[in-house]
Amino acid sequence: MLLLMIERDMPIDMVIFADTGMDFPEITEHIQKADAHLYRERGIHITTLKAAHSFEWYMFDNPLVKPSAIERRAEKGVPPYGNGWPGMRVRWCTGQLKTHLIRKEVNRLKAEKNAVHFIGIAADEAWRCKDERYPLVEWGITEADALQVCYDRGFDFGGVYRIYRRVSCWCCPFQRISELRALREHHPELWARLLDMDNRARAQFGPGPLGQFKKDWSVERLEERFAREESSA
Numbered sequence: 001m002l003l004l005m006i007e008r009d010m011p012i013d014m015v016i017f018a019d020t021g022m023d024f025p026e027i028t029e030h031i032q033k034a035d036a037h038l039y040r041e042r043g044i045h046i047t048t049l050k051a052a053h054s055f056e057w058y059m060f061d062n063p064l065v066k067p068s069a070i071e072r073r074a075e076k077g078v079p080p081y082g083n084g085w086p087g088m089r090v091r092w093c094t095g096q097l098k099t100h101l102i103r104k105e106v107n108r109l110k111a112e113k114n115a116v117h118f119i120g121i122a123a124d125e126a127w128r129c130k131d132e133r134y135p136l137v138e139w140g141i142t143e144a145d146a147l148q149v150c151y152d153r154g155f156d157f158g159g160v161y162r163i164y165r166r167v168s169c170w171c172c173p174f175q176r177i178s179e180l181r182a183l184r185e186h187h188p189e190l191w192a193r194l195l196d197m198d199n200r201a202r203a204q205f206g207p208g209p210l211g212q213f214k215k216d217w218s219v220e221r222l223e224e225r226f227a228r229e230e231s232s233a
C-alpha cells in the first residue's frame, strides 16, 4: 500500500509501525529498507511505536492488579504476575503491543491534525475493514497482488513469504503446526528461543491455558514430533 501510495502521489505525512520485538529478523531488515525508500521518496522516516515493556515482560512479569484475578491465581497456585501464552479468549498481545499504541497515536493525529488513516488491508480480506481508508480494497488489490507489487519493486522481505503463509510474531501460538515445523527448519535460533519461552511458561503457569502454547501441544512435544518425523523421512 505504501509503495503504491508513493507512486500515485498520494499525500503521506506519517507512516506508523508497531514493533512487537518479536518480528522475524528479515522483517526488521525490510522495515529499514522501506524506511530508506520512504525517506528517499518523501523525506520522512517510519515512526516506530513500542510498548513500555517487551513481549516477554507482559507474558512473564506483568503484575496483576485486579484483586479478584489475584485471588483466582492464588487458588490455582499460580503466581500473580505474567499474562502467560495468549489464547483465543485472552489475546493480550495484539492489544498491548500493537492496536492500543496505534489507536492512541491515530486518535491524537485525528484530533490535532484532522488526519486520515490509511490501512493496508487487502481486497480479499475486506471483511476486516471498519471506518478508515483502505486503498488496496478500493483498488481491488488482493494479498497475493500486493506481495507481487512488493517483489516487482525489489522488496522481497528476505524470502520469508516463500517459507511462511502468514508472517507475524515468530512466537505466535496461533500459527499452524506446518509453520512451526518450518520455523524449526528455517529459523533454528528462534525455535530454540521458543522452546525456552514455553519451558518457562509451563514452569510458571502449570498445565492450564496460561502455560499451554497450543491445545495439546507444548513446544517440547512438537520438538519431539518434528525430530521423529525427520528421522523417519
Ligand code: SF4
Pocket: 020, 022, 086, 091, 093, 094, 097, 098, 168, 169, 171, 172, 173, 174
Ligand atoms: S502475531 Fe500472534 S503473538 Fe504476535 S501479537 Fe499477534 S496474536 Fe499476538
